[in-house]
């Protein structure tokens with residue numbers, strides 16, 4: 233084989249083999265190592281998958297060095313400014329921006345599926361009232377598979393589409409129900425005259441006794457948060473969705489697995505962790521101490537909302553949302569909480585500090601989304617739920633893509649075994 237390949241030689245025994253280099257449309261090429269074990273008896277070792285492409289995908293493109301994010305080829309900046317979450321979801325799911333008729337039909341279908349089975353409400357009522365809403369989301373979304381048996385055949389494209397629409401449609405309803413349960417509030421049903429985001433705000437914050445006025449400022453800010461979080465190629469939660477579904481598990485169970493993965497503070501839990509950090513800092517005079525702790529090798533402390541595995545230049549979503557965050561704080565009268573002042577100072581200090589500059593630790597999207605959600609009075613424990621709702625579009629798109637990918641097999645990583653090689657069992661009395 234000549235040209236588009238690499239030769240790997242095992243210097244221990246001189247064995248060598250050639251492997252094809254697969255070229256993407258844009259971005260890094262990949263060495264096709266699928267035959268590495270059969271040809272050379274070797275595995276690759278890559279904890280955290282820092283150099284491993286786990287699939288081919290047409291959906292989202294990221295260039296971390298250049299700070300580029302595109303959904304289906306469209307720059308995130310254009311989508312953030314000109315599109316909306318539901319249209320972006322269609323784009324992610326079906327590969328093209330919808331025509332007016334396609335969008336109308338899609339929106340109608342999503343609205344048609346927003347209500348959940350009343351039995352699911354009883355399931356939610358079984359949770360203790362101080363349950364974290366993410367804990368509830370993991371359980372409730374997984375439980376959807378016990379209510380919607382008519383769409384569980386993953387080999388049937390119509391079933392897959394129906395499940396995808398149901399998931400996108402029901403996530404805000406479930407999220408709002410979880411929130412209301414935790415606060416002892418009566419459930420509020422969705423309204424078909426409202427947009428996707430307006431409906432979420434309505435279901436979360438309405439009271440049966442009083443009309444809730446949906447703020448256009450809040451709607452606009454939430455649209456932005458949602459579209460910026462809609463997909464991010466093979467991140468931890470998306471990879472979890474793909475890995476779970478590689479075994480043939482149903483989509484509701486797989487999205488529940490994705491929600492569980494998203495919950496961690498190194499991933500979707502970061503927006504909540506940002507506000508907890510700002511609350512803990514409490515006083516701008518304390519900022520130098522916290523910065524020093526973040527820089528101390530012997531201290532596990534990290535500044536939440538700073539750094540990113542992929543974006544080592546800047547996070548393009550952060551650039552967009554930073555402006556929206558500043559506009560929102562300017563626009564909202566009476567928002568002069570010390571926390572927002574601390575956030576601004578922290579951002580400034582970290583951006584000027586050598587430690588953060590050298591390591592390319594910039595504020596990420598969650599630094600600003602956390603601040604926006606706080607300014608909108610979103611309860612803190614719902615922050616990661618907001619992320620989960622938004623990422624649902626990406627999860628179901630990546631899942632749908634995987635379902636028709638002939639090259640996908642059950643996900644089954646190998647390991648570098650470091651345990652005891654072999655020993656004989658010893659009876660309990662002799663140990």
Ligand code: ACO
Nearest residue numbers: 497498499500502526534535536537538539540541591596
């Ligand atoms: N505060 C202080 N130091 C940091 C931070 C931080 N937030 N993030 C990374 N570093 C330091 C590390 O200590 C390390 O320093 P060293 O080279 O001297 O050892 C260096 O920067 C590289 O860090 P890694 O952990 O190797 O970077 P990685 O790419 O594995 O981690 C991550 C990325 C998990 C996002 C990390 O930056 C982090 O924990 N950030 C805070 C949590 C956060 O905001 N997560 C949200 C991610 S965005 C999202 O999910 C949408």
